[in-house]
Amino acid sequence: MAQNNTITCYDIAISTGATISPFVWSTKYALAHKGFDIDLVPGGFTGISERTGGKTERLPAIVDDGKWVLDSWGIVEYLDTTYPDRPALIPHPSVAPMVRALDAWFWRVATGPWMRCYCADYRDLSNPEDHEYITHSREIMIGMKLEDRQAGREDRLPLISADLEPLRIVLREEKWLGGETPNYADYRILGSILFTASVCKIPALAEDDPLRDWIERCRDLFGGLGRHPGLFPLYGLEQREGDAPLFAAAGQGGIHKRNTGLESTRAETQRITDGMAKA
């Protein structure tokens, strides 16, 4: 298998040369994690079917020594099954449903909303031959003109940032979503963040966002796989007057605020019982 340790991967890129698809980004990281060199087949949105000899109209797709594997999740399953002696992407069966849940949550609070904040830029940045297809297909998906959907994003970006709190809570304490080493959970979420970096003509996150350290460490992995020069700066979003905070202070709530006895809960108890009549 894998002649010269190389696997072919079909890309979807835009005019900057950067990969745009979150699915392809995650797949590039998955291949690198397994220790493979990537033979990237360039291309944009139109002509996927022709480029792949009629094998698929969605990407990513990989070809490993003549064997075609479709679908980003199918590729992960294939890589872990075919190459069990290399570092696992899903190191335990229980990780798979958690990654799927995490991805579904992130798609709902971030990938989709960011897409709607940058959808006209996305079209404008795509290869000229893709403009008509992107406009037509994405206006059907979104249900309105891309310019109209993108408008007002200054009001929405702070809310998207605030919604990423669950990731910050974990990544303040853990080095990676995978714990001590990165796994496919890291690559899946990073894929969506790098999609955003490929189109964010205005920044999506604050300069001092606590996620920045993890994002930048992910981008450095595998010889700087996430550092394509066509990517835009992610950081620089500012909290305007009236905006909700872009992220919360550490140690707020739930299992992330550990109960170590009375001392640890006293202030909160005082606050929430303030003004109650003494029994």
Ligand SMILES: N[C@@H](CCC(=O)N[C@@H](CS)C(=O)NCC(=O)O)C(=O)O
């Ligand atoms: N379930 C597929 C979804 C892949 C997918 O939707 N890819 C998009 C790129 S983000 C695509 O190929 N789009 C082609 C098009 O829009 O025509 C996977 O996980 O690989």
